[in-house]
Amino acid sequence: MSTQRVITPAPLKPVHRIPESSGKGSGDGSRTAVVPERSKRRTNPGNILVGIILSLGAVMMIAPLAWTFSTSLKTREGVFELPPQWIPDPFVWENYARIWTAGPLLSGIQNSLIVACSVTIVGSLTSALAAFAFAKLRMPFKNAIFLGLLAGLMIPFPTLMIPQFTIFASIGWVDTLLPLIVPGLFGNIVMIFFLRQFLNSVPDSIVEAARIDGASYLQIFWILILPAVRPALAAQFILWFMAMWNDYLAPIIYLNSPGTQTLQLVIANFNAQYAIQTDYPLIMAASFVALLPVLIVFVVFQRQIIESIALTGAKG
Amino acid sequence: MSMTMRRSRLHRKEHLAALLFVAIPVIGFLLFTLFPLLFSVYASFTNWNGISSPKFKGIDNYVKMFEDRYFLKSLWNTLYMMIGIPVGLAISLALALALNRKMRGTTFFRTVYYLPVISSIAAVAILWQWAFNGDFGLINQGLSLVGIDGPNWLQDTSTVKPALIIMAVWKGLGYSMLLYLAALQSVPRYLYEAASLDGASPWQQFRHITIPMVRPVTFFLIVTSIIGGSQIFVEINIMTPTGGPEFESASIVWYIWQKAFDNLQMGYASAMSVVLGLLVFIITFIQFRLNRRNQFSID
Numbered sequence: 001m002s003t004q005r006v007i008t009p010a011p012l013k014p015v016h017r018i019p020e021s022s023g024k025g026s027g028d029g030s031r032t033a034v035v036p037e038r039s040k041r042r043t044n045p046g047n048i049l050v051g052i053i054l055s056l057g058a059v060m061m062i063a064p065l066a067w068t069f070s071t072s073l074k075t076r077e078g079v080f081e082l083p084p085q086w087i088p089d090p091f092v093w094e095n096y097a098r099i100w101t102a103g104p105l106l107s108g109i110q111n112s113l114i115v116a117c118s119v120t121i122v123g124s125l126t127s128a129l130a131a132f133a134f135a136k137l138r139m140p141f142k143n144a145i146f147l148g149l150l151a152g153l154m155i156p157f158p159t160l161m162i163p164q165f166t167i168f169a170s171i172g173w174v175d176t177l178l179p180l181i182v183p184g185l186f187g188n189i190v191m192i193f194f195l196r197q198f199l200n201s202v203p204d205s206i207v208e209a210a211r212i213d214g215a216s217y218l219q220i221f222w223i224l225i226l227p228a229v230r231p232a233l234a235a236q237f238i239l240w241f242m243a244m245w246n247d248y249l250a251p252i253i254y255l256n257s258p259g260t261q262t263l264q265l266v267i268a269n270f271n272a273q274y275a276i277q278t279d280y281p282l283i284m285a286a287s288f289v290a291l292l293p294v295l296i297v298f299v300v301f302q303r304q305i306i307e308s309i310a311l312t313g314a315k316g
Numbered sequence: 317m318s319m320t321m322r323r324s325r326l327h328r329k330e331h332l333a334a335l336l337f338v339a340i341p342v343i344g345f346l347l348f349t350l351f352p353l354l355f356s357v358y359a360s361f362t363n364w365n366g367i368s369s370p371k372f373k374g375i376d377n378y379v380k381m382f383e384d385r386y387f388l389k390s391l392w393n394t395l396y397m398m399i400g401i402p403v404g405l406a407i408s409l410a411l412a413l414a415l416n417r418k419m420r421g422t423t424f425f426r427t428v429y430y431l432p433v434i435s436s437i438a439a440v441a442i443l444w445q446w447a448f449n450g451d452f453g454l455i456n457q458g459l460s461l462v463g464i465d466g467p468n469w470l471q472d473t474s475t476v477k478p479a480l481i482i483m484a485v486w487k488g489l490g491y492s493m494l495l496y497l498a499a500l501q502s503v504p505r506y507l508y509e510a511a512s513l514d515g516a517s518p519w520q521q522f523r524h525i526t527i528p529m530v531r532p533v534t535f536f537l538i539v540t541s542i543i544g545g546s547q548i549f550v551e552i553n554i555m556t557p558t559g560g561p562e563f564e565s566a567s568i569v570w571y572i573w574q575k576a577f578d579n580l581q582m583g584y585a586s587a588m589s590v591v592l593g594l595l596v597f598i599i600t601f602i603q604f605r606l607n608r609r610n611q612f613s614i615d
Contacts, residue, residue: 159593186344
């Protein structure tokens with residue numbers, strides 16, 4: 001329950017979407033609007049200049065990541081060569097074999113997967129159920145309860161972490177994954193918020209019609225609501241998964257022994273431990289392995305993620 | 317059976333179902349947010365090591381806080397590192413303007429600029445720690461190309477905060493850029509057409525159309541960045557594990573964490589965490605208030 005705590009975005013108007021590719025001609029800048037006849041051609045001098053600047057910027061964004069990868073393939077001594085080599089000579093792929101025995105990397109990946117999967121799968125279901133009730137069912141004090149939950153978003157995790165720790169310590173859960181998993185199972189208010197918004201566009205009549213046909217509320221949820229919210233659910237699921245995968249503050253509070261640590265803690269310990277031995281290739285190989293799953297998820301689901309983030313900030 | 321009784325029974329069923337569905341997150345809220353919050357406030361008035369029972373001390377912790385050199389320093393450091401917020405916003409608006417043009421490759425650039433946002437902060441901190449290495453780091457090698465002898469960034473009292481700011485800007489650019497891009501694409505084009513018919517220069521159009529139209533996004537980004545920035549922890553913990561040279565990079569959350577879980581001064585740490593919570597609450601509250609006004613100005 002820490003990094004997924006996103007503050008409720010400001011309600012902004014109007015709703016906008018990011019086009020897949022500006023080449024399709026929906027996004028037109030201020031300058032091209034001034035000289036409309038120019039914008040018809042793709043390669044005008046302005047675009048070339050902007051392209052060069054954007055490329056330089058892109059190099060600066062990529063450089064640290066590329067540098068990490070390059071370092072991860074060097075020998076321990078190769079790291080200290082001056083001038084530095086961008087392309088390692090020789091390529092030391094063994095670094096990627098060494099990391100698995102140099103620390104609990106594999107169990108770190110397992111632990112991160114256990115936490116992130118159990119929280120997001122169960123938590124998405126409970127969130128979707130609650131969103132269904134908030135959006136489509138009648139209940140006394142419904143809006144007051146919803147606003148109360150939303151108000152909880154304003155409280156930063158550091159304000160709650162000390163009592164949370166003592167609660168979990170008193171039932172002996174410290175140094176287990178349970179304190180990271182259990183709070184998430186109760187759902188995520190950000191997700192409830194967005195699914196509820198999304199359900200507002202689903203007509204109430206389908207719920208009423210299903211009731212008349214004798215369907216139970218759980219059946220309605222499973223057969224009608226869940227398929228209807230799938231796009232919003234998928235986007236929020238991915239964002240939540242990445243937040244859980246990347247979380248650091250909650251794990252560092254609860255997990256001490258190497259076998260229970262999540263991936264982020266494992267690589268942080270790699271960093272502390274092997275920097276003393278100046279084994280930078282090993283550290284960088286482990287960090288790169290930690291980065292890779294999220295990078296792949298991002299590139300694959302790029303469009304959904306980017307659109308849902310643009311909407312998060314823009315719609316609310 | 318009368319009609320009204322029938323309907324109330326139906327309603328009762330619906331109420332029950334709704335209550336059950338809502339109960340799960342509500343119980344979660346009570347257990348993991350409301351109760352801890354109340355306990356934090358209570359603990360902030362006590363002397364408590366987390367093991368024995370808390371001893372009531374009144375406002376001692378709050379008085380102590382403002383005499384604690386380290387707390388004040390970490391508060392100052394946290395505020396100082398927020399210099400990165402306006403810098404990042406200016407750069408990301410410029411990027412969004414560039415990406416809003418009709419040209420090839422914008423999707424590619426959008427993805428590249430967004431990569432740091434989704435990367436794990438722990439891994440990012442590790443690779444930037446290496447990039448800031450005084451002798452062999454990427455940054456100083458880049459600087460040496462233009463003849464500058466770079467400092468030992470993270471060990472030098474005058475450069476440790478700028479180093480952390482540079483990293484934060486790098487990591488956050490993509491997110492603000494994306495929101496600005498969405499905002500830019502919603503600006504009606506006729507505004508620019510009308511302005512250019514009236515002879516407004518591109519700069520005037522930028523100043524008097526673009527800036528006001530993206531103001532709600534700017535405001536949203538400023539507030540969320542302040543809230544996020546006030547809770548900066550991971551990069552401090554990884555890049556400068558002892559709080560930096562002469563405590564120059566310790567942040568509030570880092571100090572709370574250290575006091576609570578290293579020194580077991582949980583009462584004192586709770587008091588600091590309550591102050592942090594109040595700060596965040598006030599900022600969020602201002603956001604809601606001002607934002608209502610913003611909406612009217614758009615409508």
